[in-house]
Amino acid sequence: KHEAIVLSSHKVVISAAKDEIVLLSAIDYLTGEVLISHLVLPYEQVDDWRSSTTGITLSIMDDALEKEFAVLDGWKAAREALWQLIDSDTILVGYTLRRDLDALRMIHGCGVDMAILTQRSAGGSLGRRHIALENLCRELLKFELQAHGERGLDCLEMAFAIRELVLWSINNKAKLTAWAKEK
Template sequence: MAPAKLYNELLPLKLSFEQLKQNGYPFWCSTSSQAVFAATANNKKDWAAPNDFYRKCSRCSKGFYLNPDGTANAQKCVYHHRAKWDPLTGKKHLPCCSAKPGPSTKGCLVEDRHVFSQSWEDTLWEFVVSPQAKGKDDHRSNKVFALDCELVHTLNGLEVARVSLVDMKGKVLLDTFALPVFEVISFNSTFSGVTEKDMESAISLEACRLQLFQLINSETLLVGHSLESDLKALRLVHHNVIDTAVLFSIVDPSRSYILKLSLQNLAKKYLCKDVQSEASGHSSIEDSHTCMELLATRHLLSVKL
């Protein structure tokens, strides 16, 4: 199928301006040359002012303070992996042990440092906008690619450690390790699949984005699962997005709010596939493939991929 035709078929599924705002996607403010986010309760907590050293651990939920120079002292972090919700049974379970999920159970895992997702506010000035198309024959326009990043915990919240771009046929166009700017607290290897050794071949985030810009421009349709996290960590503003977390979200009748299913649950439900179950952590290539496959099931394309 011609790429331009596929692009036009999928274009109606892209997030609207309102959806980008509601789901925490970065926007560009040209007057101050920085990224801005819609003022939602969640977004407010993402960026810390220079005098705000308070952080909340994303594993054990404990609050703590960074040192005045931005470093973090060793503090015991006792936690469980995040509870997983099974859409088939409607129940939550812990993937790490047999304890019942809930605030009363003591964690089964111990690390010597807390981790957090909040970044320094001045990071907003490091964002860039994906490049404009160079004329109407730009090879990057009218393309549909899946983007996925693996993130690691650093002293500046979540940073990118691996970026991958896959086309609709599953061909890997880019798979690069990126070196986080700040000191890494945890590689989060169980989930990211990234290890310290991978950093030996890593390039800078800037170089990584330049490689990405050889393949995408602002018109490229990017497919991903909760792509706002990837774009935030890539420090990139890009608005032509199909987000499988939004596309497949369900309104929970009992709690009457929109529920986003994990990629793992979506793969189980719609593709009858177990993903992210590798002992080495999941890979961004696998995630990108899964997003593309999900899209093919949801959107009845008139022509096969």
């Protein structure tokens, strides 16, 4: 099993305004190896594909299924694929990690959340705009997270960005604290 894994996911809206995972990316935190980068077929009817963010539409999902691409069959299959790579000692790394875990309907006791790390470095609450993943990449890493037009944000690129942010934060704790307190 892997020692630490970075998670990133895209979610769509299903009934009762609940999030359902539609794309899962996981990379090894230590090596950067891509472990999972798969579409996930929602179990329920999708009310909002959030296509501007996810880049996924019903026709894209149907096309992937028709062409027999590797599509995980719902959140249970996505969760099972993840558990094949981790155990209770694996450190999960993410950005708003709780939302990813909620979408996978799982609990895991060992994690690093870049959004929480940034809030704690500030010694208080920062606005969503300040801790947005795109903003953290731009201001701390001097890296522009790419919006790919109709294709939305690249989930795998987000996983690598989260990894780089956490690595940067470990090596630049004083800089992160100074930046966060300034906001």
